[in-house]
Amino acid sequence: DAKTTQPTSMDCAEGRAANLPCNHSTISGNEYVYWYRQIHSQGPQYIIHGLKNNETNEMASLIITEDRKSSTLILPHATLRDTAVYYCIVRGNTGNQFYFGTGTSLTVIP
Amino acid sequence: NAGVTQTPKFRVLKTGQSMTLLCAQDMNHEYMYWYRQDPGMGLRLIHYSVGEGTTAKGEVPDGYNVSRLKKQNFLLGLESAAPSQTSVYFCASSSGQRKSPLHFGNGTRLTVT
Numbered sequence: 001d002a003k004t005t006q007p008t009s010m011d012c013a014e015g016r017a018a019n020l021p022c023n024h025s026t027i028s029g030n031e032y033v034y035w036y037r038q039i040h041s042q043g044p045q046y047i048i049h050g051l052k053n054n055e056t057n058e059m060a061s062l063i064i065t066e067d068r069k070s071s072t073l074i075l076p077h078a079t080l081r082d083t084a085v086y087y088c089i090v091r092g093n094t095g096n097q098f099y100f101g102t103g104t105s106l107t108v109i110p
Numbered sequence: 111n112a113g114v115t116q117t118p119k120f121r122v123l124k125t126g127q128s129m130t131l132l133c134a135q136d137m138n139h140e141y142m143y144w145y146r147q148d149p150g151m152g153l154r155l156i157h158y159s160v161g162e163g164t165t166a167k168g169e170v171p172d173g174y175n176v177s178r179l180k181k182q183n184f185l186l187g188l189e190s191a192a193p194s195q196t197s198v199y200f201c202a203s204s205s206g207q208r209k210s211p212l213h214f215g216n217g218t219r220l221t222v223t
Contacts, residue, residue, distance in 0.1 A: 032209050043114075043200055043214030044153070051209070087152065096141065096160055097168060098202075098212055100153040 004088045009105040012082075018075040020104050022088030025069040031091055033064060035073045037084040038103070044087060047073065078108045112136050116201050116215035123191040123222045131186040131218050133201030139213070140206040142184035143168075144176060146197040147217075153200060159184055160206065191222045 005023040012018040032051050036044040048055055048062045055062040061074040075082050087103040114135045123129055140161050145153040155168030159178040175187045188195060198219050202212040
């Protein structure tokens with residue numbers, strides 16, 4: 001099953017860009033990459049997803065490498081409220097399952 | 111729209127007791143999921159359903175049963191609760207389309223003593 005690898009934790013200065021990497025080397029050709037974040041013990045919140053091309057929405061940008069083996073979530077101007085655990089996930093082989101790893105704990109520092 | 115609603119929000123059980131967690135979604139989604147999250151860990155998939163009347167096992171299905179009698183509801187049952195099932199349980203749904211993201215509820219915090 002396709003799985004992802006992320007750094008355990010990262011810090012970012014408030015106002016600076018936060019760049020969160022993710023490895024998904026076993027992703028299949030037609031699978032999307034999804035990013036979520038979880039603040040405290042709330043339900044995970046959807047941020048963005050992509051297939052091949054870079055994507056941008058009001059929350060973040062997603063950069064996917066040409067070989068699709070890795071991606072980077074960019075929060076352009078991090079705020080204290082962006083402190084959370086960020087998960088990069090892909091579907092399992094059947095296409096019906098979403099597997100979460102342990103995510104990256106991002107701390108935005110004043 | 112309420113989105114995904116989980117009930118109850120909190121529950122304390124004694125070892126051996128049974129209970130059912132209810133997940134309801136009002137988005138007409140085909141797919142529904144149950145995850146558990148232990149302290150300091152990511153979410154692990156318990157069971158999921160790709161449509162009314164169908165269920166399938168995820169990563170950690172032992173000790174749980176599920177039912178999807180109505181499209182909008184997905185029930186998670188614990189027949190004989192154990193302390194190892196102390197966790198936060200999250201329900202999620204999606205339309206089932208290839209690029210469709212998951213929509214999560216706010217979780218049920220279960221403690222088994």
